[in-house]
Amino acid sequence: MHVMIRTATPxxxxxxxxxxxxxxxxxxxxxxxxxxSDAGVAAMISARDGAFWVATLNDTIAGFATFGSFRAGPGYxxxxxxxxxxxxxxxxxxxxxxxxxxxxxxxxxxxxxxxVAGISGANPDAVAFHDRLGFTHSGKIPQVGRKNDHWxxxxxxxxVLIPS
Numbered sequence: 001m002h003v004m005i006r007t008a009t010p011x012x013x014x015x016x017x018x019x020x021x022x023x024x025x026x027x028x029x030x031x032x033x034x035x036x037s038d039a040g041v042a043a044m045i046s047a048r049d050g051a052f053w054v055a056t057l058n059d060t061i062a063g064f065a066t067f068g069s070f071r072a073g074p075g076y077x078x079x080x081x082x083x084x085x086x087x088x089x090x091x092x093x094x095x096x097x098x099x100x101x102x103x104x105x106x107x108x109x110x111x112x113x114x115x116v117a118g119i120s121g122a123n124p125d126a127v128a129f130h131d132r133l134g135f136t137h138s139g140k141i142p143q144v145g146r147k148n149d150h151w152x153x154x155x156x157x158x159x160v161l162i163p164s
Contacts, residue, residue, distance in 0.1 A: 001058065003095060005102045008052040008064060010042035015061035016054065017041045019087045028122035031145035031152060051110065053102045055086070055095040062090035065099035067107055070116050078113040100133055104161055113162045120145060121153030135159045 008016065017036045023029050024036070044066070045052045052066040063086035070079040084099050107115055117135055119126045135157040143151035 001093070002056075003093070003098065004056045005053055005095075005098050006056070007050055008045050008054045008066075010045050012054050012061055012064075013038045013042035013045060016045075016064050019061070019064060019085055022087065023085050027148050027150070028120055028152060029126070030120065031147050033147060051080075051103075051106055053099055053106070055090060055099050057090055057093070057095065062087045063095050063099055065103040067103060067112070067115065070114075078111060079116060080107055080112045080114075081116045081118060082107075096129060097133065104159075108161050111162070113160065113164075115159045115161060117155075117157040117159075119155040119157065121155050127155055127157070130157045130159075133159070 017038050017040075020036045020041070024032055024034070048066060048068060051068070053064060054061045055063040055065075063084070065082065065084040067080040067082040070076050070081045082100075082103055084096055084103070086096055090096075104115065115135075116138075117126075117130050119130065121140065136159065138156040138158045141154045141156070144154045145152035
């Protein structure tokens with residue numbers, strides 16, 4: 001098994017969109033139903049200027065991680081919300097942890113003080129993953145996500161990257 005973590009390029013967009021759209025198709029992992037286009041993902045990769053990573057497994061993109069603004073306004077410029085997603089062949093192989101290490105290093109280099117995770121309450125695997133990475137439970141907002149005619153809770157977790 002050959003694993004590599006690298007910065008994403010717009011040429012990776014179709015592989016990333018395929019992974020992301022498979023997650024979107026799940027009934028409870030993300031609240032969105034809007035699928036990602038190759039062009040939209042390529043534009044996001046360009047706009048995030050290096051804040052987007054892919055994991056390859058035997059030279060095939062098997063997962064990605066990225067971060068972006070947590071909220072608008074200059075007071076939040078040191079806080080980011082992240083996403084990490086893996087294809088089914090990549091789960092349980094350490095790729096998620098490796099992607100998050102790259103993401104945390106990249107966030108620290110960009111002066112991000114806190115990373116935030118917004119996780120579906122129906123996704124206990126993601127909560128456990130973030131627990132293992134040292135994220136702290138920040139709160140739960142009941143029934144704020146709606147997908148497929150079901151209400152879902154939002155679990156908020158955070159990790160301080162740069163101690164004050």
